[in-house]
Amino acid sequence: MIEPAWGLLRLLGGLGALVFLGYALLAVALPQPREFRGLERLAFSFGTGVVLLTLWMLALTWRGQPHSLAGILLPLAVPAAALLFTPRGRRTLSGDLAALKAPGRLHLQGWDWLFLGLLTVLLCGAFLRAILYPMWAWDAIATWGCKAKVFYATRGLDLTCIEAHNYYPNLLPLLLSYLYFCLGRVNDHLVQGLFPVWGTLLLGLLYSLARRLDLSRRQALGLTAFLALNGAVFVTHLYIAYADLPLAFFALGAVGLTYLWLADQAPPGSLTLTALMMAGLAWCKYEGPPLAATVLLAAVLTLTWLRSPGTWRRLANLSLPLAGLILGYLPWRLFALQHNIHFGSDHVHSFYPQQLVQAVSYLAAALIQPYYFGLLWPGVLLAAIFLGRRLWTSPALFLALFVGGNLLAVLLAYTLAPTSVAEFPSYVRATLDRLLLHFTPIAALLVGLGLKALSNSRSEPS
């Protein structure tokens, strides 16, 4: 009994250290950190800490230094602690401590309790499911978990003994191996506690963003439950060690902040945070850089289409998220080049038009298949109808372009996939739900905008 509890404490300590690293950096990098809500700061601190720590682990291997817990954490934790002693860091810390001492009351009512109760039951169940069962899902043991085990055993990013899509970015395997260092050994059931925690942060972030869209607490909680409890894909990813949930987290952070910035509702420093989320996207998974590119493309198209005052200046401001994308993409690319890691072309060989026709029907079926995402995508369609012309005359256009663009990108990806005719249906079945998961939280934001439009039309005099 004592050993599992001690292991759980060590895991939470490791996760807490990541939040601390991100918190300290954001305390000085953002002009007014307390402009962000508590849940937002918790989520962004964690995401930032993860990006920082895993890039540092990559740098350690590059310098030929073997990984150890002290070698990974101390060189980051000491400067992070020092940042909190700077005037801005001290101000932020004292403000947060004061807020912690006097927490506000929640005053939950009826539906609030129901939504919160459903989410609590789901997340507690997912946490137990994650930490009590060993790693078992295909990609977890074939790629992410296997690499993590190798990195931990070899004390570095050693890919000489494994052939598992070696060109894939390594944020997740390095993070898992860091947690193994925290746990003191490979414990592939306890380490999966990372995923429900990450899912909780994603849902917390969605809730906060929904509140920023002027949704009431009940509506925001309902929207969060609507994402989490729609179909089985999101739920399953809360306890399998796949990189798709982390990717969805970074996508939500990057897109949510960019939307707020386009709508002039973003707290100061949002673009800096967007850059860090873009770095996470690019460094998390092979699909990350294209996702990040669609964030930028959708933002550019929105600014150009809406032609609001200061368009050129705002277009230039997007260079900051672009820098984030490069920060997340370039180090691994250079490392791979230097270590002769061949970048796979196994995903892109040629153009197969017959696959496009098939992919359209598979995609359409997946969007209404209750097992995948329940009623989320029909909800998106309804939201688009409610938004009406606001969909192309307001920054909502950005979300629509991002979601629509990625649906097209999914189709394009299947058109380029080099599979046999017999293999194609099972290839789609094995990948489509995950590809859609990457941007379903953003689809939920669109549903939130639809809800807001509905509330506004109710309050308007007829």
Next chain:
Amino acid sequence: MLSNWKSLLTRILIAIWGLQVLWLFWHLASEAGDIARRLGRGDVGAAIRREDPLYSWSEALTTVIPPNATYIFLDNYEAGKEIEVRYFLAPRRHLLMAPEIPAPFLFYAFHQEQALFLLQRNRTNPPGPGARAALRSGALEPVDIPGPGRIYRVDHTRFRWGFYD
């Protein structure tokens, strides 16, 4: 009037979603039951993995195969078990080959990759042509580890290779 049909559509969607939530909890009920049963019995974590004979066999193999060694695993990828064994035995270097691999290819792999062990996942299947030839050559020595598969120690130095012109 306009907002009426919107409200109606929203209510219908929420009602169907409510039913869908009930279905989801029903769908997850069997997993929840398994969690509760296992928690009651205390057989969670690594104990679950030990229920799999392939894992127990792999665990025994780790005492024989050094962490820096290379082994050749004879199995079909489609069976989905090779990935598990590779994971259990990581960071040992893993090379997958089909059980029907002919002798020249297998001998070349022994030599080129300096493989120290040959693993066959299914003990009940007879060795393929390559493994049979290697056994006859005397370069394979069976290691007695009970489990679903077979393991042989390989003397790769006996497989000499080169160009002779």
